[in-house]
Amino acid sequence: MKNLDIVETKYFTFAHPPHRLKLESGQVIGPITIAYETYGRLNETKTNAILILHALSGDAHAAGFHINDSKPGWWNDMIGPDKAFDTDKYFVICSNVIGGCRGSTGPSSINPETGKPYGLTFPVITIRDMVKCQKYLVEYMGIEKLLCVAGGSMGGMQVLAWMTEFPEKVRSAIPIATTLRHSAQQIAFNEVGRQAIISDPNWADGNYYGKKIPANGLALARMVGHITYMSDISMQKKFGRLKNTEFNSEFSIGFEVEKYLHYRGNSFVKRFDANSYIYITRAMDMFDALENVEKRNNLERFKGDVLIIAFKSDWLYPAYQSKEIVKVCKHAGINVSYCEIESTYGHDAFLLETEEQTHLIKNFLKRVYSGIKDERTFDSGGP
C-alpha cells in the first residue's frame, strides 16, 4: 500500500499573555504551543477535516515519514492514500496533547516566567483541556466543523470529550477501545506506573531536567503498561517460555518476555518525559465523560454519527466499556454503530488490527462525507 511522502511536524502557539488559557482546574497558562502534523489537502469548503487523537504515549507524528527516518508515524497503516483515513479524500490532522513532551507545552517545557522547566509547577491537565487546545488549532486552520474525530484508548476519551464539549463542531466520531471513565483496575495500573516514577530517587520531585532522569522508574512504568497492552494469548504466542541465553545470571533476564519488557521500557525512556507520564495518566484517571448533567445534556446536542470499535481480547479497555458508550449514545438519541473485532492482540489491537478497522472506518467516513456533499448539492441546487 502506498504511504505518505515525507511529512513534518508544525507548531501552533496561542494563549499569549495576557490572554492565557483557562484550564478546567481554573488555573491559567500561556503561551501554549501545540505540535501537529497534517496529511492530505483541506478542501475549499473546509468540510473534509479529520482530527486524529493519540493515546498516552503517542504524538503528533501519526503517519508518513520524517526526513531521514525509517520508522513511520504511529498509525501509518491507517492514514494515507486509500487507507482508512484516506488522505486522497480527507485532510487529516494530528496534534500532540498539552501536558505531553513531543513538541507541545508540558511539564518539560520552559516556563517563560521563570526561564526554567515547569516540572511540577505545570498546572493539572484534563482530557477536556487537551481537547480545548485542539479546538484552538482547528479554528486557527479556519475549520468550522470537523468531519470526524477519531482515536483509540486515551484518544477515544478525547473523542468523547469533543462530543460533550463541542457537540456542534463535529460531524462524526470514532471512539476506539476506550471508556467513559476509568475503572478501579485502570486507575490502579496507572498508579503503579506513577509510583514507579515517583519512587525513583532521580525523579527529585519532578526537578530532574538537566540532571539524571528517573529512567528506571519510567522504564518500569512502561513495562507494566506493556503487559496490559498485550493479552495473555498474544504474549504466549510471541514469547511463551522461551529462554534468553544471553542472560543467565540468577537475577538478570532469563526469559525472552523479560528481555522484551526491558527493551520496551528502556526505549520508552529515550522518547518520553516522566512528568508527562504522571500528568497524562492522571488526566485519564480523572476523566469521566458524563460526570454531570451538563455533560449529559451536551451529549444530546451531538447530532453526528458514531462508530464505536472494541476488541475481544482487550482486557485493559474491555468491550463492556465500549458497550456502555453505545448505551449512553443510544439514550442520547445518537445514531451509533458498534463493532467488536475478533483479535488476540489485546489493547494493542487498535494499533495492529488495521484491516478490519480500515473496512469499517472507510465505509463509515464515506457515508458521513457523502451526507455533507448531498447537503451541499441540495443547498446550491436551489434557485
Next chain:
Amino acid sequence: MKNLDIVETKYFTFAHPPHRLKLESGQVIGPITIAYETYGRLNETKTNAILILHALSGDAHAAGFHINDSKPGWWNDMIGPDKAFDTDKYFVICSNVIGGCRGSTGPSSINPETGKPYGLTFPVITIRDMVKCQKYLVEYMGIEKLLCVAGGSMGGMQVLAWMTEFPEKVRSAIPIATTLRHSAQQIAFNEVGRQAIISDPNWADGNYYGKKIPANGLALARMVGHITYMSDISMQKKFGRLKNTEFNSEFSIGFEVEKYLHYRGNSFVKRFDANSYIYITRAMDMFDALENVEKRNNLERFKGDVLIIAFKSDWLYPAYQSKEIVKVCKHAGINVSYCEIESTYGHDAFLLETEEQTHLIKNFLKRVYSGIKDERTFDSGGP
C-alpha cells in the same frame, strides 16, 4: 464456627554439615531450618497427615491464633475443627518454604560460614527444593505417606511437585488456582515486581540487611501483585471511582483504590524480605511440572486421587491452566475431579471462597480417608 486455640510456630533443623542438602541447581546448603506449625493430632497409624502448602507471601502460620495476636493464620477459614481440613479428624502441617523469610532459611538468614546474612549468595531455590525440605520435615515426624497435599497458587505448584517428585508418598492431592508452568504473562508480572525491587537503590545488590531496606521497591512489587490477585469486577465493587479526600494534592493518592494499594504495599514491607520475593518469584517462573520425560513418568506412578479447583474470575491463574492439569492427570491414568467455582474475587478467591471449597474438600478427604480405613480393616481382618 469454632477456631483452633492458640498455636505456635516450631522449627526443624536438618542438613547439618557435612550432610548438607543438595539442591536442584547442584549447589549445596546446610544447615536448613524450616518453620512449621501443626494442628490436630496425628493418629497412631500416622495415616491422617495433611500437608498445606503456602503461596508466594504465605508462611507456616496457616490457622489458629498466635498468643496475643488478634489476626488468625492465612487459611484459618479452611483449617480447624469441622472445617474443610478438619483438625478433629486430620493432622494438618504447614511449613514455610526454604528461601522464605518467615522462620525458614532464606536469603535473610545468617550464613554460618560467614556470620553474615546470605543475601545474593543464597543459592537458587526451586519449587522442587521447597518440596524436598518438606519431605525431610514429614519424615522427621515419622509420617510414611501423607493423606493429602493441598495448596493454592504457588502452593498448588508445590502440590504438583509432590506428585511428580514423591508420587508414592502422597495419597491425594488438591492443586488450587495454579498451573503446570507460568505463562509469559505470569513471568512478565513477576519480572516487574523483581525489577521494582532491584531498581530501588536501597536494594544494593541484596546487601541491605541492617541498613535501609528497599521498601519502595518491595511495596511497588506488592501493589502490582495485588492488582493481579483481584479481578476487574471485585476492584470495581470494592472501590469503584471513590475519591479519597484525605489526599488531594495533585500527585498523591486521589482515589480510594490507590490508597488501598499503598496500604497493602506498605504493610507487606513490614513482614516480607525483598530478596525472598526475588528468589521465590524466580522459583515460580522457572517451575515446569512436566519439563522432561522423567517427570511425566513419575506422574504416572502417582496412584492417588486428585481434586483440582479453579475460579471463574481468576485471570492471573486462569481456569484454562487448571484444565491443562486435569488433562495431564487423565493422560497419566489418575483419578481426577475438577471444579470451577463461580467467584468474582479473582485469584484471591482461593483464600476467600471458603464455603464452596469447604464442601468440595471435606467430601473429597472423607472419601480418601475412608479408603485408607477400609484398607486397614481389610488388612487386620485376616486370620
